Amino acid sequence: MANRKPRSNRLLTVDDVYRQPVGPASDPKSLYNLLLRFVRWRRERNWSETTLKVQTHHSYRFILWAAERGLHHAGDVTRPALETYQRHLYQYRKSNGEPLSTRTQRTTLQPLQVWFSWMAKQGLILANPAADLELPRLERHLPRTILSVEQVEEVLNGCDLTTRQGIRDRALLELLWSTGIRRGEVAALEIYSADFSRRVLTIVQGKGKQDRVIPVGERALWWLNRWLHHVRPEVLAVPDCKALFLAMDGMAGLTASGITMAVVPYLRAAGIDKGSCHLFRHAMATQMLENGADLRWIQAMLGHRSVESTQIYTQVSIRALQAVHASTHPAEQRENPEPGAAAEPPESP
CATH class of the missing domain: 1.10.150.130 (Tyrosine recombinase, N-terminal domain)
Structure with a gap:
């Protein structure tokens, strides 16, 4: 069985x-x-x-x-x-x-x-048989793939900007990288979700039924504006559809699965064999931490209820740790031997 x-x-x-x-x-x-x-x-x-x-x-x-x-x-x-x-x-x-x-x-x-x-x-059973059920201990894994800035740029540059779909996908990818929002939150975005004057994005009823307002970078807003005001009207087939990102037949907005299907080909073409939309979330959080962002601000951007969920990115944000290691470890304070020089043997006790 x-x-x-x-x-x-x-x-x-x-x-x-x-x-x-x-x-x-x-x-x-x-x-x-x-x-x-x-x-x-x-x-x-x-x-x-x-x-x-x-x-x-x-x-x-x-x-x-x-x-x-x-x-x-x-x-x-x-x-x-x-x-x-x-x-x-x-x-x-x-x-x-x-x-x-x-x-x-x-x-x-x-x-x-x-x-x-x-x-x-509710009094439907006399006792709860699952009350003391011991669940398997959960292993905490670091994200397997953290995209570098260069890798993200390579993915973004894979969009064919001579096509409507290429412009839509570039705006989608730029937004994922800029904000780190989840694919389900992207699927729920509407044409009025982005405030271009304030440079913010409103997430309505995200994970945990929480609303939040997060900043969007100028570059992502530029691509979003190009899609929303210049390309989307040409794709739209149902006038009352308010979804921000449309399927290319123009009949409805992209679903969460549709967003994955749009993103994955660009990742694979850039040589990234595993992962999907969440890679941009990991990349955004890690890269901002490495550039000095406070963990609490990253928590607010990602919509984490507990900072413990955000702390995992401090373990993959290695640049600051490398700098501390180089400036404080005793071996790093010694004058480096010339390349090819043999190390001196230790003194006999």
């Missing part, structure tokens, strides 16, 4: 769950019915649809796994059953033979903790 291939790798939407009942769906105490109640409860409290989509997907996959083992009701799920599911995730192998990452395992289990905690608080 550990190597069982999931029914679909596509992320289920909340509406998918309503169309695909599992087990005794009409039973008010069934896992499936309780998941629907939980979704409605969270919607009433204004949880983001993105969070609902991800967490409902993982909870629904657990229901499928439980149903295969005859566990259809919330009262059937015990602590040992959840630990068995945790082992299933640990032993699972994807189609390419690779295991699930620690982060994926945690992301899959955490919604269950939230869901069962809600059931216990």
Whole structure:
């Protein structure tokens, strides 16, 4: 069972769950019915649809796994059953033979903790079987790829400025680099999101349902103005579409996936084999830190709730650390030997 291939790798939407009942769906105490109640409860409290989509997907996959083992009701799920599911995730192998990452395992289990905690608080179960479930320890990795300024420029110069799409993509890439915003935030931008006189961009309901206003560089604004006022009107096919970046058929704005599909070819053409839109976010934060920006300002730009999320960039911003090392390490204070000169042997004790 550990190597069982999931029914679909596509992320289920909340509406998918309503169309695909599992087990005794009409039973008010069934896992499936309780998941629907939980979704409605969270919607009433204004949880983001993105969070609902991800967490409902993982909870629904657990229901499928439980149903295969005859566990259809919330009262059937015990602590040992959840630990068995945790082992299933640990032993699972994807189609390419690779295991699930620690982060994926945690992301899959955490919604269950939230869901069962809600059931216990609502009096739907006597005790929360996930209360003391110990999740896999999360490994903290540095960003694998940090683009240099030269690499970013090479990516930007890959746009064909003789075409409408090339101008759109140049404006998109410049904005990603200048602001470090997420692709989902880009997809939500509208034609009035940029204030050219104040040189700011307004992000409405970004991650965590937070609004924020961030500065935009003059260079990015120049390209944005060229796209918005000179090229976008020629592409636009639906007059009432307010999306800032349009698909090239002019019918609708670029989705988050569409933004990725627009960005990736330029990265690959520049020899950058991995990564997508987030590379510009990493590049912006790291390069600004290396040029002396305060960490708190970077936190505000990126929209991080906690400065701990921003501190990872201090570990990849190596230039300042190199300068400190060169100016303070004792070995660096000694006169450097001439090239090719043999080092003196140490004195005998």
